[in-house]
Amino acid sequence: MFVMQVVTSKDLIEKITLIASNKTYVDTHHPEIKKKLEAWLDCYSTKKQPKIALPLDLSKLSPFSKKVLEALQMISFGQTKTYAQIAQKIGCRAFRAVGNACHDNPFPIIIPCHRVVAKTHLGGFAYGKEFKRALLKFET
Incomplete structure (x- = not known):
């Protein structure tokens, strides 16, 4: 909580x-x-994908970060994607830059950066791996 x-x-x-x-x-x-x-x-x-539009201010984000966060919003509840998959989706190979954009996400949980994982392990999370693990467990 x-x-x-x-x-x-x-x-x-x-x-x-x-x-x-x-x-x-x-x-x-x-x-x-x-x-x-x-x-x-x-x-x-209730483990449902919220459909409520929230007034998020994206104006201070770089164009790259905006692209990453838009891609994150496409990851469904209970699903995960790798940093490399997100990079590919936005047309680049900079998966580490995707990780940085996820780490700097100003809207955690709302824009689900916790649903992005490394190819072979959980990957990082600004609020710690245990919190990320708990969120992913809750969503599955």
Whole structure:
């Protein structure tokens, strides 16, 4: 379980930080965004792919990072892809750069960087391998 700490600007989500907790909840001062994120998490907690559109601010991301995050959004609930598969999908061979974009993902869980694994092992995760393993186990 985790606290989803949310930074907003106007009506957009700029960044989400996950903090380990004994219960899951959304921490933000923006009531409408909080309501949408809570609905998203409610759907996610039932092991369904949430279809709720969230107002994510992608304006500070590089074009490469945007491409990577768009590709990550295509990975279905319960599925994984390798860094190399994501690189190939966006038309490059820079799988390490894909890993860096995943690590720097400002919207963890919402944009599922945890679903990207290395060819022979779990791969990294900004919040630790145990958290990544737990998320993947929950989703399967």
